[in-house]
């Protein structure tokens with residue numbers, strides 16, 4: 001099997017202690033209910049009282065998505081630098097690396113989902129709101145190139161505050177770089193499923209998050225290009241609550257399906273299984 | 286050389302050439318084409334067919350005006366999704382007929398508004414990046430004034446990206462950066478310096494292929510276009526051209542590699 005080719009390496013996403021598991025109880029940010037961590041975890045970090053979805057750590061998302069012990073991390077040796085020598089950026093990154101155990105805001109690797117070999121990428125909002133700098137762009141580009149080379153589908157859970165301002169134009173051009181790699185993966189006849197999670201905005205929405213063959217989303221997530229406050233500032237009025245939600249996106253034709261967290265894995269499995277041999281189909285044409 | 290502060294003033298000078306000036310001066314027989322064939326027409330994007338030194342080309346650019354009235358009608362060069370979709374429609378038309386595409390970039394950014402979100406601003410820009418990367422005809426892009434973030438990049442995935450000497454190209458407006466960073470939009474100049482957004486900065490980073498001097502804008506743009514179009518037209522192998530286009534963006538990024546798997 002393909003994954004046997006990889007030596008077991010230190011797996012950064014598995015190293016970190018999840019915030020979710022640290023405390024015995026957690027207070028729901030939606031309704032204030034005090035929840036037992038264990039119960040909350042069993043409910044996939046969806047509040048049993050009000051239904052609010054907690055943002056997940058990448059490692060938790062991987063645990064909910066990949067088959068048990070099947071995830072092998074790739075490209076975890078990339079570390080963030082400070083190309084513009086932006087004041088405070090080096091320190092901020094260093095602090096977050098220590099706090100989250102991740103090198104930057106995305107974890108990439110290969111796994112099986114429902115027994116099907118898949119490249120999996122998960123962005124993590126706990127790292128600088130998953131803004132996209134060079135490392136995020138490079139890891140995702142490598143993931144798509146790897147998937148193209150090995151004829152594998154890609155499942156990508158997106159979230160992002162947008163571009164990483166501190167990396168200036170290096171950040172902006174990652175949008176083109178990753179989109180180019182997505183294009184080549186697609187031209188090889190391979191499947192790319194995007195799962196939009198809270199919040200997916202800015203440059204990530206304006207690149208690979210909007211390029212999936214199939215675009216899924218979690219319920220009630222914020223998804224948009226411009227920030228809500230920027231738009232409110234422009235038009236001078238408050239926007240309705242459902243503006244820029246996954247439901248809004250679906251109703252306007254930009255999201256295929258909203259999938260509750262407890263149905264995500266089975267939905268992905270079903271979609272992946274219906275696209276097996278897709279690269280072969282393309283070659284035969 | 287002008288400072289960033291001076292450049293910010295220069296590119297906002299109402300007398301600075303706009304897409305309409307470029308089209309009228311550098312090209313012959315320009316015929317503007319309208320609409321995205323799906324939703325509507327967006328006059329923040331000017332696009333059409335013309336000839337350049339006798340060769341048919343497709344021209345696409347952000348539109349700014351010289352008067353307030355013109356600027357309002359062009360939404361100050363801030364496109365809606367239908368503007369990007371029109372650009373892409375005409376890029377594909379150019380691909381079909383084997384015409385080079387020449388883009389002029391000058392925008393504060395893609396428009397941030399309710400309609401833009403409803404009609405998928407993010408998707409419209411993403412699709413430009415995705416399709417321009419694989420467009421099987423030469424693409425040249427010139428940043429003439431403001432290169433405002435994703436709204437500019439949508440027209441700047443090209444075989445050759447050039448910038449006018451005083452043009453700026455940034456991931457975020459210096460004003461926006463200052464208000465996020467220091468909660469003080471008036472520190473715009475300081476932010477502009479930190480962000481390294483001048484043509485000279487971008488050239489040193491290897492992000493653009495050339496800088497066009499502004500001692501005589503029209504004459505020099507014409508010269509630059511003639512040169513790069515000749516270079517690109519000599520390239521018979523489109524797959525090789527696309528590979529080079531991909532590699533150009535592929536290599537951008539600064540990071541340290543510890544233990545590659």
Ligand SMILES: [Zn+2]
Pocket residue numbers: 028029030031032033047048049050051052
């Ligand atoms: Zn709750």
